[in-house]
Amino acid sequence: MNPDVLCMGCMADTNAxxxxxxxxxxxxxxxxSPAQLMPRTILNGKYVLGRVLGQGGFxxxxxxxxxxxxxxxxxxxxxxxxxxxxGRDRLTVTPLSSRNRQDLDYGLGKFHEExxxxxxxxxxxxxxxxxxxxxxxxxxxIVMVYIEGRTFKEHLLLRGGRIPFTEAMASxxxxxxxxxxxxNAGILHRDVSPDNIYLEDGGNVRLLDFGATRYAMGEQxxxxxxxxxxxxxxxxxxxxxxxxxPWTDIYSLGATFYRAISGQVPxxxxxxxxxxxxxxxxxxxxxxxxxxxxxxxxxMAVRAELRFQSIAEFRAAFAPTAVPPASIRKSKSIFLxxxxxxxxxxxxxxxxxxxxxxxxxxxxxxxxxxxVLFRLMWNSIQDGYATTTxxxxxxxxxxxxxxxxxxFVVIWGFADAYNKYIDRxxxxxxxxxxxxxLGCSITLxxxxxxxxxxxxxxxxMFLIVHTAFLLPAVTKICDxxxxxxxxxxxxxxxxxxxxxxxxxxxxAQSLSxxxxxxxxxxxxxxxxxxxxxxxxxxxxxxxxxxxxxxSGKHVRVWCDSAASKAWIEDLQSxxxxxxxxxxxxxxxxxxxxxSKLLSVGDRFRLSSSAAEFExxxx
Numbered sequence: 001m002n003p004d005v006l007c008m009g010c011m012a013d014t015n016a017x018x019x020x021x022x023x024x025x026x027x028x029x030x031x032x033s034p035a036q037l038m039p040r041t042i043l044n045g046k047y048v049l050g051r052v053l054g055q056g057g058f059x060x061x062x063x064x065x066x067x068x069x070x071x072x073x074x075x076x077x078x079x080x081x082x083x084x085x086x087g088r089d090r091l092t093v094t095p096l097s098s099r100n101r102q103d104l105d106y107g108l109g110k111f112h113e114e115x116x117x118x119x120x121x122x123x124x125x126x127x128x129x130x131x132x133x134x135x136x137x138x139x140x141x142i143v144m145v146y147i148e149g150r151t152f153k154e155h156l157l158l159r160g161g162r163i164p165f166t167e168a169m170a171s172x173x174x175x176x177x178x179x180x181x182x183x184n185a186g187i188l189h190r191d192v193s194p195d196n197i198y199l200e201d202g203g204n205v206r207l208l209d210f211g212a213t214r215y216a217m218g219e220q221x222x223x224x225x226x227x228x229x230x231x232x233x234x235x236x237x238x239x240x241x242x243x244x245x246p247w248t249d250i251y252s253l254g255a256t257f258y259r260a261i262s263g264q265v266p267x268x269x270x271x272x273x274x275x276x277x278x279x280x281x282x283x284x285x286x287x288x289x290x291x292x293x294x295x296x297x298x299x300m301a302v303r304a305e306l307r308f309q310s311i312a313e314f315r316a317a318f319a320p321t322a323v324p325p326a327s328i329r330k331s332k333s334i335f336l337x338x339x340x341x342x343x344x345x346x347x348x349x350x351x352x353x354x355x356x357x358x359x360x361x362x363x364x365x366x367x368x369x370x371x372v373l374f375r376l377m378w379n380s381i382q383d384g385y386a387t388t389t390x391x392x393x394x395x396x397x398x399x400x401x402x403x404x405x406x407x408f409v410v411i412w413g414f415a416d417a418y419n420k421y422i423d424r425x426x427x428x429x430x431x432x433x434x435x436x437x438l439g440c441s442i443t444l445x446x447x448x449x450x451x452x453x454x455x456x457x458x459x460x461m462f463l464i465v466h467t468a469f470l471l472p473a474v475t476k477i478c479d480x481x482x483x484x485x486x487x488x489x490x491x492x493x494x495x496x497x498x499x500x501x502x503x504x505x506x507x508a509q510s511l512s513x514x515x516x517x518x519x520x521x522x523x524x525x526x527x528x529x530x531x532x533x534x535x536x537x538x539x540x541x542x543x544x545x546x547x548x549x550x551s552g553k554h555v556r557v558w559c560d561s562a563a564s565k566a567w568i569e570d571l572q573s574x575x576x577x578x579x580x581x582x583x584x585x586x587x588x589x590x591x592x593x594x595s596k597l598l599s600v601g602d603r604f605r606l607s608s609s610a611a612e613f614e615x616x617x618x
Contacts, residue, residue, distance in 0.1 A: 001013075001065070001067050001070055003040060003042065003048040003065070003067060004016055004040075006048065006050075006065055007020035007022065007023065007025050007027070007050075008025060008027075008029070008039040008040060008049075008050035008051055008063070009023040009024075009025025009050065009051050009063075010022050010023040010025065010050075010063075011050055011063060011064075011065045011072045014027075020552070021537060021552065022537065022539070022540070022552060023540075023551075023552050023553070024535075024536065024537065024551035024552035024553070024554075024573070024574055025051065025574075026574060029051075031052075032052060034086060034090075035055070035060070035079065035081055035085075035086065036052050036055070036060055036062075037049055037060075037062065037077070037090070037091065038090065039051065041091070042067075043064075043075070043134075043136055043137075043141060044132075044134050044136060044141070046066060046067045046068045047064050047065070047066060047067070047073065047075060047143065048064065048065045048067060049062045049063070049064050049075065050062060050063035050064060050065065051063050053074060054209075057080065057081060057082060058078070058079070058080045058081075058107070059076050059077055059078055059079055059080075059111075060076070060077045060079050061074055061075065061076045061077075061209075062074070062075050062076075062077070063146065064143070064146075071146075072146040073131065073143055073144065073145065073146050074143075074144045074145070074146045074147075075141055075142070075143050075144070076141065076142040076144065077093075077139060077140075077141050078093070078107065078108055078111040078139045078140045078141070079093055079139060080103075080104065080107055083095060083096055083100040083103050083104055084096060084100065084104055087138075091137045092137045092138045093137055093138045093139040094138060108139060108140055111140050111142075112133070112140055114142070114210055115130065115133040115140070115142045116133075117185075117187045117210070118130040118142065118144075118210070119133070120185060120187075121178075121181065121182070121185075124178065124181060125174075125177070125204060125431075126174045126175065126177045126178035126204070126205060126206055126207060127178050127181075127182070127206060127207055127208075128144050128145065128147065128198070128206050128207065128208040128209075129144060129145040130142060130143065130144050130145075131143050131144065131145060144208075147198050147200055147206060147208075148200065148201050149198055149199050149200040149201045150198070150199055151194060151195055151196075151197065151198055151199070152171065152194040152195075152197035152198070152199060152205075152256070152260075153193075153194035153195050153197075155171075155199050156194060156259070156260060156263075157558075157567060157569070157595060158531070158556075158558060160558070160559065160567075161263040162260065162261060162262060162263035162285075162286070163260055163261065164261070164287060165261050165286065165287060165288040165289075165292060168257055168260040168261050169292075169318065171197070171199065171205050171260075172197075172205075172253065172256060172257055172260070173315075173318075174204070174205035175192070175197055175205060175207055175253060175256075176253070176311050176314065176315055178206075178207040179192070179207070179246075179249050179250075179253065179311050180310075180311040180312065180315075182249075183246045183249070183310070183311060187210075188244060188245070188246070188248060188249055189207060189210055189249050189252075190210065190237070190244070190248065190249070191209060191210065191229070191252070192207070192232065192249050192252035192253050192256060193229045193232040193252060193255075193256060194256055194259060194260070195209075195229070196208055196209045197256070230265070230268045231255055231259070231265035231266045231267070231268055232251075232252045232255045232256065232259075232265075232266075233251075233252065233268075233269060234247075234248055234251035234252065234269050234302075234304065235269040235270055235272075235273055235302060236248060236304055238269070238270050243304065245304070245309075246309065246310055246311065247304045247307045247308065247309055248304070249311075250299050250307055250308050250309075250310075250311065250314055251269070251299060251300055251301075251304075251307060253299065253314070254296050254297075254298075254299025254300040254307075254314075255300055257296045257299070258281055258296055258300060261281050261286040261287075261288055261296075262279075262281040262284040262285070262286050263284065263285075264279075264284060266278055266300065269302055272302045273302055276302060278297075278300070280293055280297065281293055281296065291317070292317075292318060294317075295314065295317035295318055298317070299314055341365075415432040415433075418431075418432055419431045419432055510526060510527075510617070510618045511526075511527045511559050511564065511565075511566050511600070511615060511616070511617060511618065512524045512525055512526045512527060512615075512616050512617075512618045513525045513527065513532070513557065513566075513613040513614070513615065513616070514613065514614045514615075514616045515611065515612070515613055516603070516612040516613065516614055517609070517611060517612045518545060518547070518606075518610060518611025518612065519545050519546055519547075519611065520543075520545075520611070524616065524618065525543060526618060527557055527558065527559050527566060528559075531556060531557055531558030531559070532556070532557045532558070533553055533555075533556050533557075533571070534550075534553075534554050534555050534556075534557065534606065534611075535550060535551055535552050535553040535554040535555075535571070536548075536550040536551065536552055536554070537552035537553065540552050540553040541553050541554070545606065545610060545611055547606070547607070547610035547611065549575050549606070549607035549608070549609075549610040550573075550575075550606050550607065550610050550611070551571070551572075551573040551574050551575070553571045553573075554570070554571060554573040554577065554606050555568055555569065555570055555571060555573065555577045555592075555604070555606060556568070556569045556571055557569075564599075564600060564617060565597050565598060565599050565600070565615075566597075566598050566615050567595055567596070567597055567598070568592065568595065568596050568598055568604055569592075569594065569595035569596075570592045570593070570594070570595075573606070573607075575606075575607035575608070575610070576591050576592065576607060577591070577592040577604060577605065577606060577607075578590060578591050578592065578604060578605045578607075578608070579592055579596055579598060579602065579603065579604040579605075580602065580603045580604070580605075581598075581599075581602050582599070582601035582602050582603070583599070583601075589605065592604070598615050599615065600615050600616060600617050601614065601615065601616075602614070602615050603615070
């Protein structure tokens with residue numbers, strides 16, 4: 001891959017276009033600050049660096065591209081800005097003075113330890129995947145898989161500031177999985193917060209950006225101050241001799257739960273030491289059971305000894321054990337004798353062609369019994385989240401229009417529902433391999449396609465396909481369900497709370513954008529439940545403007561659920577977004593940095609004059 005054709009904003013092949021048609025990044029843009037490496041810098045002979053994804057006091061994270069394996073990556077560079085600088089070559093990291101050399105080298109060693117810790121979990125489903133580590137330019141680099149999605153903080157903003165407890169548990173339960181395994185390996189994260197939890201587009205959740213290096217350096221040198229996230233850091237992290245352990249991450253995770261369900265960042269732990277004014281989430285409008293709220297508040301106890309001492313304890317407070325429904329405890333013992341009898345009938349039919357009708361009946365019995373079994377198992381994991389009911393899935397598989405694809409609906413669909421059920425209920429049960437079952441589904445669907453359309457498959461093919469694919473697939477599913485045993489929560493409830501489908505957060509009243517100037521001048525566009533992305537690229541925006549001053553995706557607008565207001569967020573546009581508050585007498589347009597909550601009557605512009613919108617009530 002020729003790096004010159006890549007966009008440094010999204011790593012798409014743009015054939016060296018001046019402006020990327022996908023993300024509107026301007027080609028050959030310089031680094032935003034002297035502390036950052038220039039775009040198109042190549043590291044370790046194969047990694048080309050793009051735009052900066054984030055920068056903290058102790059490092060810079062870049063978008064990157066692997067020229068050898070042709071894939072997007074993220075690369076974190078050790079760069080403690082307070083004690084280091086760039087050399088004349090704009091590459092090498094050097095200490096600001098000879099007095100800082102020892103601290104810089106100490107931190108680099110801790111950064112290497114952080115990389116080794118990450119490498120232990122390179123295949124963990126809920127920890128960011130590390131693929132490489134190397135030293136260069138007087139510093140170190142951690143290479144990680146780039147994740148498509150958004151942070152938990154961004155997710156909360158998009159949902160209007162808060163989410164239901166059951167939804168928070170579904171996401172943060174996966175963070176519990178990561179922390180449980182990290183703690184068992186003797187590793188603390190030290191910086192759990194909505195910023196460092198990432199939601200992949202496919203629904204998986206990953207924990208990233210460990211804080212081990214910066215905390216170690218802060219303990220090593222009094223000249224280095226560690227910036228903590230107010231509301232999420234427990235009191236022991238503010239003290240140089242504060243004893244830290246799993247309870248430290250538990251406090252931060254509890255605070256993240258609190259933020260997610262209440263819509264507010266909790267009171268800082270050091271303030272709570274003097275006068276604890278933490279308001280329970282239920283008093284802030286959170287729909288949470290008494291027991292679950294008590295678990296969150298205990299995780300956030302100011303004194304470490306009063307918190308849960310392990311993730312297992314915290315998890316148990318949320319998800320008590322219960323006896324699983326009897327219908328799923330003998331699943332394999334029900335199915336395997338049935339399939340064995342059907343196979344035997346098929347073999348006898350192969351030896352005696354006159355018995356071919358019996359073979360057809362045996363197939364029907366096999367599939368009917370499997371559908372009954374799947375319905376029983378599927379019913380046992382229903383708690384209001386399914387996109388379809390088990391009965392409907394089974395019935396669809398019998399309709400002629402769908403019968404060629406029933407295996408997708410039942411086998412693959414069940415596997416997806418089962419895996420999500422485990423995440424929602426914080427269970428340690430092994431997940432089903434979706435890719436493996438998808439392959440089985442494709443093979444079985446192809447078998448039926450040839451049988452129905454070409455009638456080219458016979459008893460021999462039936463035995464081969466079903467022995468090699470159907471039997472292993474259903475056996476794996478039965479084993480997985482049977483293994484839930486006493487670890488499975490009660491059907492349709494957790495801690496006594498019956499779940500229902502995720503409700504949409506209510507909006508106080510309908511809001512629209514009235515276009516005062518630009519392509520839609522005079523028109524009013526309703527914001528709606530899903531919000532609006534305004535930009536120039538139709539593939540990235542659902543409200544498209546033609547002005548060259550507008551980026552591919554320029555600004556996102558969505559409704560606030562708690563009040564008749566609208567959030568706007570600049571999507572790293574080139575020419576910026578500006579807002580004007582109607583209640584302000586200054587009449588000055590302010591450039592937006594990040595996101596802003598606008599009231600009815602407030603206005604915003606894309607760039608200086610490309611288009612202007614006013615928030616109105618409809």
